[in-house]
Amino acid sequence: MRVAMVSEHASPLATLGGVDAGGQNVYVDALSRELARRGCEVVVYTRRDDTTLPRRMQLCPGVVVEHIAAGPVVELPKDDLFPHMPQLAAGLARAWRREPPDLVHAHFWMSGHASLLAAESLGLPIVQTFHALGTVKRRYQGGMDTSPPQRIAIERGIAASVDRVLATCSDEVFELLRMGADNERLTVIPCGVDVDRFAPHGPAEPRDAGRSRLLYVGRVVRRKGVGNVIEALPRLPGVELVVAGGPPREELDGDPEARRLSELAWRHGVADRVDLRGRVPRERLPELIRSADAVVSVPWYEPFGIVPLEAMACGVPVIASAVGGMIDSVVDGRTGVHVPPRDPERLAEATAELLADGECRRAYGLAGAKRARRVYDWRRVGSQVLEAYERVLADRAARRAGPHRRQEGSRAHLGALAEGLAALEAHRVKLDGWGEWLGERLLAGGHLLAAGNGGSAAEAQHLTAELVGRFQVERRPLSAIALHADSSSLTAIGNDYGIEDVFARQVEGHGRVGDVLLALSTSGRSENLLRAAETANRLGLVTWALTGPAPNPLADLCDEAIAIDAVSSATVQELHLVAVHLLCGAVDRCVRQLDGQQGELLPEAAPVRALQRPRQAVR
Numbered sequence: 001m002r003v004a005m006v007s008e009h010a011s012p013l014a015t016l017g018g019v020d021a022g023g024q025n026v027y028v029d030a031l032s033r034e035l036a037r038r039g040c041e042v043v044v045y046t047r048r049d050d051t052t053l054p055r056r057m058q059l060c061p062g063v064v065v066e067h068i069a070a071g072p073v074v075e076l077p078k079d080d081l082f083p084h085m086p087q088l089a090a091g092l093a094r095a096w097r098r099e100p101p102d103l104v105h106a107h108f109w110m111s112g113h114a115s116l117l118a119a120e121s122l123g124l125p126i127v128q129t130f131h132a133l134g135t136v137k138r139r140y141q142g143g144m145d146t147s148p149p150q151r152i153a154i155e156r157g158i159a160a161s162v163d164r165v166l167a168t169c170s171d172e173v174f175e176l177l178r179m180g181a182d183n184e185r186l187t188v189i190p191c192g193v194d195v196d197r198f199a200p201h202g203p204a205e206p207r208d209a210g211r212s213r214l215l216y217v218g219r220v221v222r223r224k225g226v227g228n229v230i231e232a233l234p235r236l237p238g239v240e241l242v243v244a245g246g247p248p249r250e251e252l253d254g255d256p257e258a259r260r261l262s263e264l265a266w267r268h269g270v271a272d273r274v275d276l277r278g279r280v281p282r283e284r285l286p287e288l289i290r291s292a293d294a295v296v297s298v299p300w301y302e303p304f305g306i307v308p309l310e311a312m313a314c315g316v317p318v319i320a321s322a323v324g325g326m327i328d329s330v331v332d333g334r335t336g337v338h339v340p341p342r343d344p345e346r347l348a349e350a351t352a353e354l355l356a357d358g359e360c361r362r363a364y365g366l367a368g369a370k371r372a373r374r375v376y377d378w379r380r381v382g383s384q385v386l387e388a389y390e391r392v393l394a395d396r397a398a399r400r401a402g403p404h405r406r407q408e409g410s411r412a413h414l415g416a417l418a419e420g421l422a423a424l425e426a427h428r429v430k431l432d433g434w435g436e437w438l439g440e441r442l443l444a445g446g447h448l449l450a451a452g453n454g455g456s457a458a459e460a461q462h463l464t465a466e467l468v469g470r471f472q473v474e475r476r477p478l479s480a481i482a483l484h485a486d487s488s489s490l491t492a493i494g495n496d497y498g499i500e501d502v503f504a505r506q507v508e509g510h511g512r513v514g515d516v517l518l519a520l521s522t523s524g525r526s527e528n529l530l531r532a533a534e535t536a537n538r539l540g541l542v543t544w545a546l547t548g549p550a551p552n553p554l555a556d557l558c559d560e561a562i563a564i565d566a567v568s569s570a571t572v573q574e575l576h577l578v579a580v581h582l583l584c585g586a587v588d589r590c591v592r593q594l595d596g597q598q599g600e601l602l603p604e605a606a607p608v609r610a611l612q613r614p615r616q617a618v619r
Contacts, residue, residue, distance in 0.1 A: 001389065002041045004101035004124075005032055006111040008088060009078040011046040013057065013065055023306045024131045027191055028107055029059070034192075034382030036062025038429070043101070045092055047084070049075045066095060078110075082148040085110050089117035096122055103389050107131060109151060112158040125392050126162040130155065132303040133175050136324075140301040141223060156180060163392045166385065168304040169325035187388050190329065192381035193309035193372055197286055200315030200369050204290035211273070212239045212355045214319075215292035217285065217307045220246035220257045225298040225321065227261060228344045233270040235348035239355065240273045241296075244288060249278035289314045293355055300341045302326055308336070309376050312368030317361050319351055329376070335368035374542065374559065383433040391426040398422075413571070420566050420575045427562045431579060434544060434560070435586020438516060439478075441542075442467070442587070443594060448480040449510055449541075451503045451532055452520035455573045457484045459546075460520050463580045471584040475591045481510060483532070503532035513540035520576055521545070522569040524552025533557045546579055548572040 005028055012029030032042045041062060048067035057065045068091035071084030092114060096104075105127045106115040112128045119126055134151035159165055159181040166189050167173045173186055207213055216226055220243065229241055243261070252258040258276055265274040280288060289295060295311035296319045304325030308318045312329070318336035320326040332338040337350045354361060438448060448467060450460035464480035483506045484490055493502045507517060517536040519529040524547035533554060536543045543558040550563035564575045 001039075001103065001386075001393075002099075002101045003035060003043075003389070004092075004096065004104045005042060005044040005107065006046075006092065006104060006115050007044060007107040008047050008070070008085070008111045008114060009081060010107065011065065012044055012059055012063075013046075023191065023304065024107055026306055027129075027131070030192060030194065030378050031382060031385060032063045033060055034378050035386060036060060038382060038386055040386070043095075043099070045095065047071070047081065047088060048073050068092060068095070077146075078108075079146040079148065081110060082150070085114045086117065089114040092118035093122065096124065100124070103127060103392060105129065105385075105389075106158075106162070109134065109155045109158060112162065113154050116158065116161055125396055127164050127166060127389065127392060128158055128162040129166045129168065130158075130172070130303075131168070133172065133179075135179065136175060136301055136303070144222075152179075163395070164388060166388060169328045171324050171327055172303065189381060189384045189388065190325070190376055191304045191306050191309065192378035193306065193313045193376045195313050195373050195377045198289070198310045198313035198372075199286070200290070200313075200365065202290060203287045205284075205287045207291050208240070210238070212236075212293045213291060214239060214241045214294055214296045214351065215244065215289060215311075215316075216241065216296055217244045217280070217289070217310075218297070220255065220261070222257060222260075223300045225300060225341060227264055228298055228342055228347060229296050230261060230264050230268060230270060230274060231344035232348035232351065233265075233273060234268050235345070236351055236355075239351070240275060241270075242275045242277060242288070242292070244277045244280040244285070246276075246278055249276070252276055252278050285310065286314055289316055292316055293361060294319050294336075294351065296347075296351070297321065297326065298339060298341060298347060299323065305329065309372055312336075313372035313376075315365035315369040317354060317364035317368060319347070319354065331367070331371065335364050335371055370540070380433070383429055386429045387426060390429060394422065394426045413568070416566060416568060416571045417574055420564060420571055421578065423565060424575055424578060427579070428582065430560070430562060431582045432586045435583050436590045437542075438583070439587040439590025440594065441514060441516060442478040442480075443591060446479070447510065447512070447515045448478070448518060449483055449507060449515060449536075450480065450518045450520070451483040451506075451529060453484070453526050453528070455569075456520035456522060456546075456576065457482075459573060459576050459580055460518070461485050462577065463518070463584065466580075466584045467587065471581075471588050473588050473592060475588060475595070478587070478591070483507070483510075500527045500531055503528050504535040507532050507535045507541070508539065511536055511539050511541045514542070516542045516544060518544045518546070519554060519558065520547075521552075521554050522548040522572045522576075524548060524550070524554035524563070526554070529554055530557060546576045 007028045010024035012025060014025050032044055035042050044065045045068055047070045051073050053067050055067055059065050068088055070088035103125050104115050104119060106112040107129050108131050115126050134147050134155055138145045156179050159176055164185050166187055168191055218224055226243055246258050247255050265271040289311055294317050297305055297308050298321045302324040308320055308326055308330050311318050312335055318330045320330040320336055320338060321341040322338035323341055330336040337354055339347050339350050450464050452460040461482040464482040467478040467480035483503050490502050493505050519533055521529050530553055533543050545554045545558040545561040547555050547563045549565045555561035555563050564572045566572050
């Protein structure tokens with residue numbers, strides 16, 4: 001697939017830490033690399049702001065950055081770029097006529113505006129990620145909001161015109177719905193984190209053992225709430241604050257916000273405990289994060305917030321404002337603490353409680369690292385985005401095909417199956433991701449537990465047989481258990497505990513952290529499968545579901561779900577079988593590739609060697 005990424009002010013080549021260089025740059029960079037890893041050809045289009053930049057630069061294999069002329073070739077504040085968007089749109093249209101993409105993914109409202117103008121005569125599908133919304137910015141910044149006055153109206157038009165909007169959190173969905181966006185064209189896909197770079201194990205920056213350390217990482221702008229942290233410090237004796245962000249350290253004296261923070265620290269008598277580091281190279285961030293007792297992220301508002309994910313991935317608890325995406329990512333009382341924004345007193349109370357409880361911090365750190373790997377790994381996020389792309393393309397193809405003549409009997413059955421197979425194509429990337437993760441986990445000694453009722457039980461048992469035996473290629477046997485296949489356990493548990501617990505009790509007996517439970521159900525409402533998924537979630541298993549039409553309780557309960565939208569249960573089960581075969585094929589490919597990377601195809605009796613790090617589930 002050829003993907004055009006449009007990010008007018010946030011280039012993946014930019015140095016992070018400036019006023020307009022932050023999370024969006026990281027997102028575009030990481031997503032482009034992950035899509036390329038999955039076989040896409042990606043071109044990132046961004047505004048030329050430096051005369052020394054070439055027209056095209058390769059970011060990595062499969063990703064090219066193309067600079068488009070739009071206004072003077074100098075750095076400009078992003079809120080001054082809107083008048084130059086028609087020129088950007090003209091450049092995009094020329095580029096896309098020369099090299100047509102399959103799909104356009106626009107980032108930020110001005111990129112969406114320019115992309116719609118450029119694609120108007122080309123008929124290209126457009127996916128939009130806003131990263132921030134004008135309505136929210138105006139609500140929290142009021143008179144300090146420097147956005148162009150047209151922004152909110154244009155954002156409404158973009159939401160109504162593009163093929164799909166990818167929201168990064170549930171709070172953004174609520175805002176989009178208030179703006180009149182169509183719920184059917186909204187998909188929630190969070191930002192991600194590089195769990196290979198940001199991990200609990202690794203070097204930590206040396207620090208003063210006599211002090212607790214709070215760390216802020218990000219842009220040094222007023223709305224990020226760093227001043228509120230400084231105002232809380234007088235109530236936190238023995239605590240230092242390290243601020244990593246803004247211009248290089250030697251240029252901080254010339255930065256108005258850095259000067260304001262320094263003056264604030266002197267005024268509150270904590271200047272000796274506030275360390276303004278300036279810009280810190282990204283490669284040094286993990287060791288800086290690991291040196292902290294807690295990472296503090298307390299902006300007045302925040303569309304998503306990538307730094308809290310990086311902290312969680314490093315096993316460091318987060319103190320976060322209960323705003324925007326951090327409501328979703330930072331779990332209050334489990335991976336960190338939520339505090340109200342712009343409330344130094346409450347911030348001081350929550351911080352003092354957390355810093356005084358080392359056992360609590362360790363528990364939050366462990367839970368945060370697990371959550372980051374399980375939910376926010378870029379491999380998983382990239383899979384979700386690619387699945388959304390393929391769904392957009394499939395919807396476009398279906399609209400071009402037009403309505404089908406009504407059919408009956410066996411012809412209707414085959415027609416429904418054919419339509420279902422076409423729809424299943426949109427889930428192919430997700431199934432490949434499941435297979436890739438499952439292959440790694442099973443090779444590392446993990447287990448697959450599968451369960452279903454009736455025909456779905458047969459499908460689950462078919463899956464486990466293919467994994468323990470073989471599907472299409474010779475490989476070692478893999479551990480897979482069909483929970484309904486042990487009739488003695490099934491009937492004994494049913495007699496003693498009730499039919500509702502026949503799977504949950506087996507999950508509790510067999511399941512271990514990192515194992516996978518796959519539940520199959522045409523309705524998605526079977527109580528015994530719901531209880532099994534709840535138990536698996538509690539024990540730290542990864543939970544996947546194959547179901548009929550969504551929404552349904554089982555799909556909502558599991559980490560990942562593929563919901564087959566078909567009117568007949570028979571058709572759903574037939575498509576589940578196809579999905580099972582696709583999953584088995586992906587496992588086969590993964591196992592053979594990993595064995596090949598290890599230098600050999602292992603004989604049947606060879607012991608399983610643990611992988612360095614099991615890859616987490618891909619949604």
